[in-house]
Amino acid sequence: MIKKLLHIILILTNILLVVAIVLSYLSxxxxxxxxxxxxxxxxxxxxxxxxxxxFLIYWIIRKRKFYFLSLIVLISGSVYLNDFVQINLSSDTKPQSAKIMSYNVRLFDLYSWSDKMESKNSIFKLLKKEAPNIICFQEFYNDISDEFITLDSILTISDTKFYHDEYTFDMHDTYYFGIATVSTYPIVNKGKIRFENTNNICIFTDIKINDDTIRVYNNHLQSIHFKKEDYSIIDSIEQIGKKDVAQVKNIFNKIKDASAIRAEQVEAISNHIKMSPYPVFVCGDFNDTPISYTYKKMSEGLIDAFAESGNGIGSTHNSKIPFLRIDFILHSPQISTSGFEIIECNYSDHFPISCHFEIEKKNK
Structure with a gap:
């Protein structure tokens, strides 16, 4: 009797997992x-x-036909697995290629969330070591006093002479919060896509590279606005008690609201990308995973640099949550990338991501 009951529970659990993964595809x-x-x-x-x-392995070992349930959905969604794990045997960088980086710097640890007073200087050292030609910063902070210098230091350290910064909030006309793109190549045009009732923003920057021009979209899509106590709940999800139920419900509501807002934002950005006169890079913190409406819409007609030349598990968020890839570098087919890298460092709650790239020459 117990054996039969256990068998039924396993079948029902398998069915629930099949339904759940199908719903994840639909998302x-x-x-x-x-x-x-x-x-x-x-x-x-x-x-x-x-x-x-x-369950696929379990039913095969038990020689039960139920393994077809999981086999079908896993094969159907095998393309999605590549969005989280990659094995590229030939990801060497080309010697003449340029380099692009995207990095949510969390205001350079302005408020010392990590209790590391040297986080800002550590980020500067990282930029100097990696030497990218184009850097897209999200959660960028700059002030025009001498208290917490960022932009001028970056331009000096990284040898980037050109920059495009936009700010969605400031304090006392001195402390500025926003987003920035810096480049060693000349910037020939700048623009922005603003969203209502939010400090999130997208900027686009036209950059001249020798005889070619590319457009770089730097995005920071709708944040979930988790607080310290929210992260504490997420990090200890297996130990949640009754008193934490309200907090969990609050987390769910934040995710729900932010997802709907990002859907509106990505529609505006996607339409703008389609009108670009140049090949594009679409970089930034999407605050959404590859299995999402945001990513699907944003990546239409584009190539994911991680899928093209990345290796390993694509986690870009510096937290205890595994498989959380929310930072991206996408690009037009006219651009080829190599050596995609997730640089694991503890200077922000995001890891910087980078890759080398070349613009494919048109046949004359």
């Missing part, structure tokens, strides 16, 4: 403005995939 195609619950299934995709892999 890429259906806007969260229509079905608010789908983004949660997208976030759970890596775990649903592991669960189905477990």
């Amino acid at each position: 890429s195609y259906i806007s969260p403005e229509k079905f608010w619950f789908l983004p949660f299934f997208g976030l759970g995709f890596p775990y649903f995939a592991l669960g189905n892999l477990f």
Whole structure:
């Protein structure tokens, strides 16, 4: 009797995991403005995939036909697995290629969240070592006093003479919060896409590289605005008690609201990208994973640099949550990339990502 009950529980659990992973696939195609619950299934995709892999192996060992359930959904979604894990045997950088980086610097640790007073200087040292030609910063901070110098230091340290900065909030006309793109190559045009009722923003920068021009989109899409106590709950999710239920509900509501807002933002950006007269890079902190409406819409017609030349697990968020890839470098087919890298360092709550690139020459 117990054995039969356990067998039924296993089958039902397998079915639930199959339904869950199918819903995660759908979350890429259906806007969260229509079905608010789908983004949660997208976030759970890596775990649903592991669960189905477990049952696939389990039923094969037990020689039961139920393994077809998990086999079908895993094969159907195999393309999504490449968004989280990559094995590229030939990812060497080309000697004449340029380098682009995207980095959410969390205001250079202005408020000492990490209790590391040297975080800002450590970021500067990293930039000097990596020497990217183009850097897209999110959660950028700059002031015009001598208290916390950032922009001038970056331009000097990284040999980037050209910059495009936009600020969505300032204090006393001295302390500025926003986003910035810096470049060793000349900037020939600048623009921005603003969103209502938020400090998140997208900027686009036209950059002249020899005889070619590219447009670089630097994005910081709608933040979830987690607080310190929210991260504490997430980091200890397995130890949640009754008193934490309200906090968990609050976290769910934040994710739900932010997902719907990002859907609006990505529609505006995607339409703008399609009108670009130049090949594009689309970089930044999307605050969403590859299994999401945001990523699907933003990446239309573009190539993911991680998929093209990355290696290993694509986690870009510096937290205890595995498989959380929310920072991206996407590009037009006219651009080829190599040597994609996630640089694991503890100077921000995001890891910087970078790759080398070349603009393919047109046949004359």
